[in-house]
Amino acid sequence: MSQNVVMVTQTPGQGYRRIGEAVAGAPEGALIVVAPGRYIENVTVSKPVTITAEHGAGTVVIIAKAGVAVTMTAASAALTGITAVSTDADNPAVLVTQGQLSLTECSLEGAGWSTIYASGEGTVLMRGCEVRNYTGAGVVVTSPQGGVLESCRFAEIGTSAVVVADDGTLVIRACTVSGAAGNGICLNGRGRLTVEDTTISGTSKPAVAVEQQAMIAAKRLYASDLTGIGFYLASSGEVTLEECTVERAGAEGVFVAEGCKPVLRGCRVQTAGSRGVHFSARSGGTVTRCDVSGVTGIGVNVTERAAPEFHHLSISGCSGSGLKVSDAADPFFRRLHVRGSDGVGIEIEDGGRGLMENVEIDGGGVGLRVVAGSRLVVNGLSIRNTANAGVEVAEATLSLADSALEGTGGDGVHAGTGATLSLLRCRVHSSAGAGCRFGEGSSGTVTESEFSSGKSDGIVLETGESVRVASCTVRDNHGSGVRQLRPGTAIEVLDLITSGNLKPDAYGTSVSVEAAEPAPSIAPERPRLAGDPLEEMQKLVGLAGVKREVTSLININKMAKRRQDAGLSAPPMARHLVFAGAPGTGKTTVARLYGQVLAQLGVLREGHLIEVARADLVAQIIGGTAIKTTEAFNTALGGVLFIDEAYTLSSGQGGSGPDFGREAIDTLVKLMEDHREDVVVIAAGYSNEMQDFLSANPGMESRFSRTIEFANYTADELVTIVRSQCAKHDYHLEDEAAAALFEHFERIPKDGTFGNGRTARRVFERMTDRQASRLAESPSMSPADLTLLTAEDLDTSA
Numbered sequence: 001m002s003q004n005v006v007m008v009t010q011t012p013g014q015g016y017r018r019i020g021e022a023v024a025g026a027p028e029g030a031l032i033v034v035a036p037g038r039y040i041e042n043v044t045v046s047k048p049v050t051i052t053a054e055h056g057a058g059t060v061v062i063i064a065k066a067g068v069a070v071t072m073t074a075a076s077a078a079l080t081g082i083t084a085v086s087t088d089a090d091n092p093a094v095l096v097t098q099g100q101l102s103l104t105e106c107s108l109e110g111a112g113w114s115t116i117y118a119s120g121e122g123t124v125l126m127r128g129c130e131v132r133n134y135t136g137a138g139v140v141v142t143s144p145q146g147g148v149l150e151s152c153r154f155a156e157i158g159t160s161a162v163v164v165a166d167d168g169t170l171v172i173r174a175c176t177v178s179g180a181a182g183n184g185i186c187l188n189g190r191g192r193l194t195v196e197d198t199t200i201s202g203t204s205k206p207a208v209a210v211e212q213q214a215m216i217a218a219k220r221l222y223a224s225d226l227t228g229i230g231f232y233l234a235s236s237g238e239v240t241l242e243e244c245t246v247e248r249a250g251a252e253g254v255f256v257a258e259g260c261k262p263v264l265r266g267c268r269v270q271t272a273g274s275r276g277v278h279f280s281a282r283s284g285g286t287v288t289r290c291d292v293s294g295v296t297g298i299g300v301n302v303t304e305r306a307a308p309e310f311h312h313l314s315i316s317g318c319s320g321s322g323l324k325v326s327d328a329a330d331p332f333f334r335r336l337h338v339r340g341s342d343g344v345g346i347e348i349e350d351g352g353r354g355l356m357e358n359v360e361i362d363g364g365g366v367g368l369r370v371v372a373g374s375r376l377v378v379n380g381l382s383i384r385n386t387a388n389a390g391v392e393v394a395e396a397t398l399s400l401a402d403s404a405l406e407g408t409g410g411d412g413v414h415a416g417t418g419a420t421l422s423l424l425r426c427r428v429h430s431s432a433g434a435g436c437r438f439g440e441g442s443s444g445t446v447t448e449s450e451f452s453s454g455k456s457d458g459i460v461l462e463t464g465e466s467v468r469v470a471s472c473t474v475r476d477n478h479g480s481g482v483r484q485l486r487p488g489t490a491i492e493v494l495d496l497i498t499s500g501n502l503k504p505d506a507y508g509t510s511v512s513v514e515a516a517e518p519a520p521s522i523a524p525e526r527p528r529l530a531g532d533p534l535e536e537m538q539k540l541v542g543l544a545g546v547k548r549e550v551t552s553l554i555n556i557n558k559m560a561k562r563r564q565d566a567g568l569s570a571p572p573m574a575r576h577l578v579f580a581g582a583p584g585t586g587k588t589t590v591a592r593l594y595g596q597v598l599a600q601l602g603v604l605r606e607g608h609l610i611e612v613a614r615a616d617l618v619a620q621i622i623g624g625t626a627i628k629t630t631e632a633f634n635t636a637l638g639g640v641l642f643i644d645e646a647y648t649l650s651s652g653q654g655g656s657g658p659d660f661g662r663e664a665i666d667t668l669v670k671l672m673e674d675h676r677e678d679v680v681v682i683a684a685g686y687s688n689e690m691q692d693f694l695s696a697n698p699g700m701e702s703r704f705s706r707t708i709e710f711a712n713y714t715a716d717e718l719v720t721i722v723r724s725q726c727a728k729h730d731y732h733l734e735d736e737a738a739a740a741l742f743e744h745f746e747r748i749p750k751d752g753t754f755g756n757g758r759t760a761r762r763v764f765e766r767m768t769d770r771q772a773s774r775l776a777e778s779p780s781m782s783p784a785d786l787t788l789l790t791a792e793d794l795d796t797s798a
Contacts, residue, residue, distance in 0.1 A: 049077055051082060064088060187215075202225050206232035216240070284309075303327045312334075342365070346367070357380055361386070366388045370396040390411070435454045452474070579683070598640075605637075608639035
């Protein structure tokens with residue numbers, strides 16, 4: 001055997017009997033091979049050697065009944081496959097005070113305050129090890145050289161699995177902690193930890209606790225099935241959590257305190273027992289692209305003057321409020337989405353402050369509540385389908401701009417006693433109560449806003465305080481457009497546009513003070529469409545292929561409706577369409593008639609057509625596009641949204657840059673999914689450019705699963721269109737003029753400037769102009785001359 005290989009065996013005469021004796025007698029750099037057995041001793045590794053179990057992990061056990069099982073005093077050494085056990089309540093199983101000790105596939109068990117302790121200038125490198133300690137901690141590191149734990153397993157730990165304290169430094173990769181009476185990871189002092197791809201479960205105290213001046217950089221750290229808090233962050237040092245997850249925590253998922261300013265990116269909290277995320281005690285930091293769901297209680301709570309920033313935060317399925325801000329906290333939110341909360345979507349109380357941009361609230365009780373001395377500014381709020389009011393304000397101040405509320409179970413916006421409310425460019429649609437109600441003792445302004453299709457009045461003014469309503473639209477409400485219940489001069493209504501309301505407006509100094517009658521519970525019957533839109537479509541000139549495609553779609557929808565009426569499942573249908581082709585080929589007309597047919601079949605509620613272009617969807621300011629697109633989309637609910645030249649949204653045309661157009665596309669994709677049964681979206685434009693539009697968003701092509709091509713009109717069809725214009729306006733086309741028109745249409749280049757039907761109509765208009773000029777120079781004319789268009793009236797140079 002080589003002189004650098006030293007044997008340890010309990011068989012007499014074949015090597016050293018004790019491991020410590022082998023270390024003392026071995027040369028530096030030696031490999032000490034240990035035969036299976038239990039070695040009752042205290043091993044001091046005083047020189048660079050490697051100690052390995054001859055027959056693999058678990059066959060060699062070092063047991064220290066008193067003191068430390070393995071003490072490291074050399075510059076470096078390694079243990080492989082060794083089990084080290086200390087039964088001493090006052091000492092660790094492994095102690096490293098200097099040098100670097102590598103432990104590979106070792107099993108380490110302590111009975112004292114720690115199983116492994118790295119202090120002074122010691123470094124511990126552990127890979128594939130198992131650590132147990134029924135009484136104390138697993139690994140404690142106070143050394144600045146600390147070390148690395150990789151693919152290690154901690155189980156049945158009496159206090160905390162890993163502790164980094166004083167000036168300790170440690171790296172953890174791909175480790176698991178299952179069952180600890182303390183923390184999974186505890187950092188204090190000036191300890192520094194980098195951890196990634198690690199799982200912690202079954203801890204009685206916070207899975208991760210960071211206190212004092214400690215620093216942590218965690219990536220893909222997963223904590224689950226916890227008795228208490230997931231992450232407790234209370235350090236003045238740098239704290240960064242990326243793609244970390246807390247599931248099934250008994251208390252808060254993430255609790256931030258003591259002025260800590262963490263950075264959370266891509267983190268998730270699911271099924272917490274108290275609050276999903278809680279910022280308190282003047283804490284701050286930033287939270288980006290995080291998700292909180294399934295919380296028994298409040299989703300996100302910001303209290304005690306905390307001032308964190310949240311970007312792209314999603315909150316869903318909470319039994320309490322989705323978001324609550326109180327106690328003079330002053331957070332900032334950008335792109336916040338709250339959905340499905342049993343309580344209030346967003347609640348600001350007890351002097352809470354805040355600024356919010358681009359907020360969406362879906363469902364819940366009240367959408368947004370601001371009370372008790374609070375002050376909130378919101379730019380870009382979308383609220384849908386709340387059980388009660390959309391917005392409530394009382395004894396507080398709310399400024400709301402560029403917002404849309406739809407389908408609220410009570411008033412759209414309700415200002416109670418002591419409220420100061422400002423609404424600018426807001427839209428409230430289909431509220432069960434008033435669109436906006438200023439209750440007794442409230443005041444404020446409503447500017448450039450719209451209140452429509454509500455079950456009661458558009459705006460109700462019950463207060464005697466100052467309220468200014470300027471440049472607003474109130475339409476199609478079941479009550480009055482504006483109803484003022486207390487006569488007086490404190491109320492000012494300027495430039496009001498009112499139409500379609502079931503009761504007259506009442507405001508000014510001599511209004512009726514009678515309370516509004518309850519709105520009828522049954523919506524008025526949808527007016528029946530005049531004529532047969534399908535027959536009208538068949539009468540359109542040309543478009544044979546289009547008519548076949550659309551008729552096929554109508555038949556599919558008709559059969560689907562019959563199947564549903566018979567209690568059968570409906571077949572999959574291409575609801576949203578692409579109309580591809582050059583301008584003037586009848587795309588808008590076909591879309592309008594298609595919507596009317598679907599309304600007659602009961603597939604759509606209304607069947608109306610809303611036509612929009614890029615300018616109607618894209619705003620000039622960051623964040624405004626989503627609001628503008630949502631407003632346009634909501635007006636089309638129950639009917640057809642027709643997007644003309646849709647490809648400009650993906651090509652960056654229109655002067656606002658490509659990003660804003662992409663934002664409109666992303667918003668459309670989401671809205672089409674949310675309202676897939678209540679709207680048909682038709683995107684129209686040139687055939688080649690529409691391919692770019694469909695590829696601009698991964699979900700776009702799947703939603704527009706059918707493309708209908710609108711071919712250019714033939715020369716014969718263009719002549720027919722001119723003839724139809726003649727018949728419509730009491731003109732007659734002579735045969736020579738018809739032949740000249742045919743040749744003219746054959747010669748016209750069919751390029752990007754060719755307008756198809758529009759070109760034919762312009763030709764007709766120019767012919768009537770030239771006829772009028774020709775006849776004006778004639779000394780006499782007959783009635784027949786006034787109706788005849790000749791070849792002379794055709795300007796072939798145009």
